[in-house]
Amino acid sequence: MGRDGSYRSATAIAAAIREGERSALSVIEATFDRIEARNEATNAFCTIAPDRARESARDVDRAIAAGETVGPLAGVPIGVKDLIDVAGMRTTYGSMAFAEHTPERSALVVSRLEAAGAVIVGKTNTPEFGRKPMTSNLLFGTTANPWNTDRTAGGSSGGSAAALADGLVPLALGTDAAGSLRVPSSACGTYALVPEFGRIARGPASTRTDAFVPIQPYGHVGPMSRTVADTALALDVLAGPHPADPHSLPEQPAAEPYREVVRSIEDDQPLDGLDIAYSPDLGIGRYEEGIGRTVADAVETFEAAGADVSSIESVFEDSWQTLFEALSTLLQVRYAGLYDDLGRNAGIDLLDPGPEVEITGEVTSRIAKAMEVSAIDFKRAERVRTSAYDAIQDVFERYDLLCTPLLTTVPFPKDTEPTAIDGEAIHPLHGWHLAWPLNLTGNPAASLPAGFVDELPVGLQVIGPRRADEWVLRASAVFERERSWRDAYPPR
Secondary structure: OOOOOOOOOHHHHHHHHHOOOOOHHHHHHHHHHHHHHHHHHHOOEEEEOHHHHHHHHHHHHHHHHOOOOOOOOOOOEEEEEOOOOOOOOOOOOOOHHHOOOOOOOOOHHHHHHHHOOOEEEEEEOOOHHHOOOOOEEOOOEEOEEOOEEEEEOOOOOHHHHHHHHOOOOOEEEEEEOOOOOHHHHHHHOOEEEEOOOOOEOOOOOOOOOOOOOOEOOEOEEEEEEOOHHHHHHHHHHHOEOOOOOOOOOOOOOOOOOHHHHHHOOOOOOOOOOOEEEEOOOOOOOOOOHHHHHHHHHHHHHHHHOOOEEEEOOOOOOOOHHHHHHHHHHHHHHHHHHHHHHHHHHOOOOOOOOOOOOOOOHHHHHHHHHHOOOOHHHHHHHHHHHHHHHHHHHHHHHHOOEEEEEOEOOOOOEOOOOOOEEOOEEOOOOOOOEOOHHHHOOOOOEEEEEEEEEOOEEEEEEEEOOOOOHHHHHHHHHHHHHHOOOHHHOOOO
């Protein structure tokens, strides 16, 4: 890994700070030095907050000097996607309409990280309101892939993934309503876990904001990192219910901490007896031959760890088009709520924001279409979603885990949209990845670095049954042990 320490894990950084080997302030200073040196190449961070971060680091150092107990993320620098509110820090949602917006209150996930000692160093770039799986907006421009800065970093959590791959921070936060955590992690060769829906509470929601919007489709917030252990460490901090979130799952007092699940990978065949299904396209997609070959080879790693791996041709009964139309309808309903909330709460009409503000076509077209969705359209989409949910449950009646490629093509040139795979036309935004179907079902899923094609990262998606975050983490940790991707950093 990077000789300058830029690629040290969050787990190692926190331990060094607690044991007095390093001060939290020195870690933060090194972080800002790295951001200053590298951010121009990737545009991963759109806002940095050095004064706020330094004061937080000093608080950690003062607590340690006084012999006080500090949290498990004490002094760890973290980037936060610019869709997530941080009190006192500019949060634009990638939109010109919010170019100077500074929230007074942090999102619950940010409060939990800071309570655990983490230091928020800034906001990472995102497309406007997270609308697309590539990262660019009219305020800050395009985020580039650290492995090849002419290529996309994916999206919509592309700034977070690029910051991790380029060694700017060891942990980051992202969101995912149609693959936005997993797509950029695959593109940038990092690790991300979308936990079981409701495992990480989204509240508290104000009474003037729709607390039910994350189910249309299932929208997640979650940790991103370069190692499975770091994601588990962050998940232990983030997981848990909140009374203001109507979807948050109750505590599991007898459950093993996520970091212990990862630490317990010791025996020679830690997946002995596990049945894993592998599908190269879920029966609905298209994939490049090199991607399929690389991911199929990666899945064999689980066999060496004791699992039985079987290939399956298809998962869903409905076609790609039928499933995606259902997802699109749900997203349109979501954007109708966004449009209405912003009008009521911020006094901003995204369809008529004024002469000085430009809103991207991806956002305005989504809102315009949302105005035309009927209750019958919505319920028909929900029926298709039910079919998708049932199909996934059928898979897990027979298998313990399901694996697929994540991106079905290599990261393409930035500021472009792919239109075909092997000469066959695809949807330019969602026809080249297999992340979005899981937002219909709410299953836990992770993106693991599986190898390279044309010197660009390839991601393996590991999907678990509902209530099985720990099995996705365990399989991820076994894969990382057998095929460690950490030595691939820094990007060449």
